[in-house]
Amino acid sequence: MRQSPSNSIQNLQENIPVHLVPQHFILGDPPTTTTRSFQTRGITNMLGAATTKTEKAAVEAAEAAQPQESGDIVLDGFAKRQFEDKTYSGTQIDFDRNEFVKKVNEIYEANNKQLVDGYAPFCKHLFIKNFTGARLNMVAITQANAHMLMSDYEARTEYELPVLGRWFPSHSVTPKVAEYLDIILYSREQIIKENEAVDVPADPSHGDAPWGIVSIKAQDVDHELPMKPITMMRNAVGKEQGGSGVPLDRDEYMKAVEYWRNHAVIKKM
Numbered sequence: 001m002r003q004s005p006s007n008s009i010q011n012l013q014e015n016i017p018v019h020l021v022p023q024h025f026i027l028g029d030p031p032t033t034t035t036r037s038f039q040t041r042g043i044t045n046m047l048g049a050a051t052t053k054t055e056k057a058a059v060e061a062a063e064a065a066q067p068q069e070s071g072d073i074v075l076d077g078f079a080k081r082q083f084e085d086k087t088y089s090g091t092q093i094d095f096d097r098n099e100f101v102k103k104v105n106e107i108y109e110a111n112n113k114q115l116v117d118g119y120a121p122f123c124k125h126l127f128i129k130n131f132t133g134a135r136l137n138m139v140a141i142t143q144a145n146a147h148m149l150m151s152d153y154e155a156r157t158e159y160e161l162p163v164l165g166r167w168f169p170s171h172s173v174t175p176k177v178a179e180y181l182d183i184i185l186y187s188r189e190q191i192i193k194e195n196e197a198v199d200v201p202a203d204p205s206h207g208d209a210p211w212g213i214v215s216i217k218a219q220d221v222d223h224e225l226p227m228k229p230i231t232m233m234r235n236a237v238g239k240e241q242g243g244s245g246v247p248l249d250r251d252e253y254m255k256a257v258e259y260w261r262n263h264a265v266i267k268k269m
């Protein structure tokens with residue numbers, strides 16, 4: 001028998017996990033210790049297991065009922081997969097989401113809210129010491145490990161076109177704990193524009209926070225690493241296809257090619 005919306009809301013609420021995304025300013029404490037269907041930026045990231053319209057509406061209602069996040073920086077829906085999707089090929093964060101955002105805001109405030117410019121005016125970086133124990137999500141390609149590389153056409157969200165990628169399966173390499181986290185931020189205005197382009201509603205818990213975390217990278221350097229060439233291309237195709245609409249910069253693209261022809265990400269299989 002079909003459940004009523006109210007019952008679906010109650011059941012989903014009970015099963016949603018409570019766990020939880022210029023000059024360089026490096027602050028923070030030293031390190032201490034689901035699927036491809038996750039959606040694009042916005043509250044629909046919670047819908048990986050919700051298949052019916054009623055279930056999706058229930059999840060959205062449950063999230064809308066949550067209190068607003070405090071602080072200038074919030075965790076955008078696009079980055080939630082880094083806490084939830086165990087097959088995600090980028091940096092995975094084994095840390096409470098709310099506590100993570102709280103810590104990032106504390107470091108941001110202690111740093112007088114100073115950020116590092118990104119690839120576009122709406123993009124900023126905050127480089128901090130890795131306090132999560134997150135491991136590097138990439139390794140250099142060598143003659144000894146090249147035969148273990150895998151590839152496939154993948155899309156990060158349902159709105160993106162699948163593109164060819166490559167990675168090392170996690171059982172083939174053992175990455176070390178990273179020294180730093182690169183917290184990549186998009187402005188509130190840009191996130192709204194990209195959400196509107198793919199008909200994704202804004203997350204009401206974000207309020208008027210000026211910055212949203214769209215990605216977290218564990219790395220050993222306190223500066224920005226080259227973006228993947230395919231990510232640059234994806235951004236250039238436009239918001240409707242999951243990009244940001246920023247044109248390609250040939251020089252930056254060639255720098256990215258030089259880096260990524262010799263490196264590959266690690267993906268849990």
